[in-house]
Amino acid sequence: MSGVAEAVHVVWGVSRAEAIRDALRLQGCKARVIALPNCLSVGPIDPSDPDARRRWARENLRDDDASDWDEPEAPWTEATAPDVHPIVWVCLSNAAEHASFLAFTSRMAGRPFDIVDATGLGISTVGGVSPIWSLGLLRPEEIVASGLSARRRPVAPAESAAASEAWSQLQRENAPLRVVRDGQLVSAPLEHFDPVLTELATPDWELVVKLIGRALHHLNTEVDPPGQGTGSEFLFARVLALGEAGILEVTGSGPGMREFEVRRPAIRSSS
Template sequence: MAASMLHIVFNPSAAASLRDALQQAGRDERVISLFDCLSFGPINPPDPEVRWKWVEEELGYSGWEKVVGEATSFWHEALSISNRRIAWLSRRSAQEYAGFLEWLWRLGEEPIEVVDLTDVVVAGSRNGSTKPHLAISLGLLPPHEILENDLLDRIEILTSALHAQYRELWGRLRAEDAPLRILSEGELVSAPLSFFDPLLLSCATLEWQKAARVIGGALLESSTASLLQIGDLVLLTCP
């Protein structure tokens, strides 16, 4: 009996879009998502309990316990050998890239299949324009764009050279175990927790503003280079 197809994504929004696309295509295939964001916090190892404590102490956020249970379930299924596993990633998203690298690290030398959207250009409307644009992240694509651009058929086997390169990169990032991992010149690099402070200050004004407005401006500024660097949780709680 052939193994069932399991799509592995590293962004909850991506999971919702992909599930809808698969359903519309009449394909009975499962999708699982890592809710934890490994672009911040300890990753050597990325133990859910340790990360929970770090988020509470360093970011002052007390709602992380739900992620612990979800991460445990995700890793159990994502590493299962009973499924044919397809990993979706974009090296333009720090969250997706970091999650993918940890998954690859845990698999060891096993050959894997991926859909890499890093440099994929799709046709579809965005910001009122119908011009072709970079996919950037599966989480930014509505189901119809996934189908109309045949993204379900872009599965490829990761080359041994890239496999080794990715494992070397994540091994280095694990050893550094920095508070943040950000995208720089097309690669994931370590950064201090204060990295986004200048960005936040540039979005603030002398007049009183709601924190949400400053955070929103920072998120917009950080995504102008067709990159998804960070989420609002880290920006909201930056020291």
């Protein structure tokens, strides 16, 4: 028995794991890549067990979306096993990736691991250098061309301790959402994205999917920082909640966002 720990690459999300795996193969590396499942920028994290998070999802999201919260423990167990040396890939400007990194660091409990940090990375394009706020934006060829693997470094003990403490603080707050502010992951209320939806709604009826598309474009390209850890399903649930509250007008029988229409309520003039 050699005693040399197996190097495994770890990242949040299946699609990111597939891109990193393909990029590593292009560079002749056949190491395992483990995809961490939980989107920990949304929902309760104290406790962070799947049953508690599914209950929260059933109460705050649409039933169809809540049923998709499959968060197995096995990937976490594999990624933090004592006989492996993890290499965590992350872009800390993305809320979901940032949350996963903090939770992973906490689970490592001070054990050493490496990081490939894409925060602040820029990719050369035809139009110039494009800033990358999420690993999910990178194709395998871009990962290779950017030399991202060369950014691998050990996580310093002080850095690990600070990340673990940050996660403990977020667990104590146990907010519905977590977003990035000034480079840090901070707690946010369930209604955090509601102003975006109400401001972007039009006075004319339109499909809900169009409003959500505009909101995602705004959150991902027009705000600083972008990549605030929300998706179409969560915003869909918030549109319906705003409709129930009378803040937006929503009509339709569903089940999908293409079967609902939405508009900003008309301002009633006083007479």
